[in-house]
Amino acid sequence: MLLMLGNALLLVRRGLCKWKNHTRFNFDVGSLRSTFFHKNLRSGSRCFATRRDLSISCSAGNDKDSYEPANEKLTNAKVIYAVAPAMGHNQESHPESHFRVPSIMNALEKMELTPKFRGSEIIELRDFKPALVDDIASVHTRNYVSGLEKAMDRASEQGIIFIEGSGPTYATANTFQDSLIAAGAGISLVNSVVEASKLSQEQPIGFALIRPPGHHAIPKGPMGFCVFGNVAIAARYAQHVHGLKRVFIIDFDVHHGNGTNDAFYEDPDIFFLSTHQDGSYPGTGKIDQLGRGDGEGTTLNLPLPGGSGDVAMRTVFDEVIVPCAQRFKPDIILVSAGYDAHVLDPLASLQFTTGTYYMLASNIQQLAKDLCRGRCVFFLEGGYNLGSLSYSVADSFRAFLGEPSLALEFDNPAILYEEPLTKVKRAIDMVKHLHTL
Template sequence: MMHFESQYRSREVYELQNIKPALLDDIALVHSRSYIHGLEKAMPKAMDEGIIFIDGSGPTYATETTFEESLIAAGAGISLVDAVVEASMVNYNPPIGFALIRPPGHHAVPKGPMGFCVFGNIAVAARHAQRVHGLQRVLIIDFDVHHGNGTCDAFYDDPDIFFISTHQDGSYPGTGKMEQVGQGSGEGATLNLPLPGGSGDSSMRSVFDEVIVPCAQRFKPDIILVSAGYDAHALDPLAGLQFTTGTYYMLASNIKQLAKELCHGRCVFFLEGGYNLESLSNSVADTFRAFLGEPSLASQFDDPTMLYEEPLLRVQKAIQKVKHIHYL
């Protein structure tokens, strides 16, 4: 696999050093202080027991370093927002940020952790962009196979943060219905796009071009943040949307172009799900190739025999068959 570390590609890839952990006040812009302090107080128990269960609504665990590591993960997102915004002031085509962080964040709800997620990294970064940089209108695109319910909940009544999620219909945690569009002044600033199992590459391309792009153009964001989950890949064991490495290259290329057109190139990706290490690493690497304007290597990784016919293609074939019979 091609190396993307800064020592191999110093003129194209910049690695932020000495990331500062997020402050508790940063986390409190999204999460309740009672949750934050409760988690911090649980660390001695985790030290004694090795691992503790910290969530009653999903499989989330903690070790003695979880609190510290979660602050670092959120701090990495904040630092990348700072770096991208600073670069955009002197360069109309600034670098795109990618937070390669763990734990992930998009399931963490304001009052607690959920689904492997401790703090809402992308939600914390969105509030930071608004509060520190004056980037009032934030577009969040979440293409993880699971609905980003925590991010959705955090901004459900906020008209200035437009949350768009594509996810597999009926998958964990069971939220993200199309009728969930926000509430109060935030009504219309949430767009959930549940996709049927097997939807695949062509459906995602159609959704992006025909729904996400025009919505983003109308919203006119000041920055785009992306919950980049790679668990919709056909090889991932947790779901069945059967995206390919090429799907992620397409998304990265198109989101990069969208950010260039709408918000001076300001864009930061946040790593979310991904549970097959091979497909995860290949897809993240191809995402970087898209950022760098290099050709995709997806054809070397994606075996067409792993896919089955997508629902949209079956419908299109059925329509063509009906038309053929009609004309006969």
């Protein structure tokens, strides 16, 4: 039934694209103080959401120093995931809705891809601390963090406030704490995969099923549905806490990860590689944006023409992503996993399929095994058709487990059209020239 909706969903793209056609203002609001964060920083939080027959929990406690699974569990695991659905962060009818993570969890349950069905092969991290202010401030200005903290009082009074431009990025009374929990989930998964890499030759891969997303959030403020830069925060944490100096970030969201781009534009030790639809929000990520100063050459932006799909992305992976990663020699790979390039997604016009995401998951996992002892964590970014999002994430899990894709059960080839492969080749050749690949 999902795939029968394909043509109808394609017709509503233009109507929904208005959410990402906006301007923003500077949220650097100065040094503001509030007791909200200090009351909740160490106490942790617990959130529960029930949809149909599925109970989702994300826990953050204060009674443990270590929030990773026991070593004997890590040695058997193939996938470790953490859930932070941010159920209190929601605006009615907003495409980045609180149904996104529950929908994914429903699909994982339905396809028997949870610990209940897989035992020690799949681990859910249920206890993790929220990120600390110092973790967030490794990427974002303290003025922004304290300003958002202070804004929670106003959000509590008004129910919802807009923290960016004309309103696409909003906040409720729960947004600050939910965003700390999301970033903390990513940090905990970094801890787990790093520990696992010391114990076994068959390392598990991590997946942070979290929201709000993060890759648009710039150092000075929120942007494009994103509050804190979850991937960027995890990258700095991996460097500072685990001594993993060289971090390779792959962003395959349909929109350019401008926040991550900006955070590391002058950093030679973090390679940021983004594929995205040419001309899409936010209009950044041009092919000639390569980094600056010491970081020149460690930013690679590859805008793909509208209509690019599975063939284009397979070619990009083989001819661009693999040689870049091999040359950079990372200590860990982090992935901004946006599922909004799917042909059914309403906010863009690429033609990825469920099978494309299976391919990316499988190949990135193998790349991590080849280059950095399997250390790899995926972070949920975009994806606004609940069906294509959920089944694509589930098929990514199957890829991590080494099991065959079920994409043929979900994808409808009849709605695909010819890819602009001549334009794709031109873009690939240009980026290979600029980066001497």
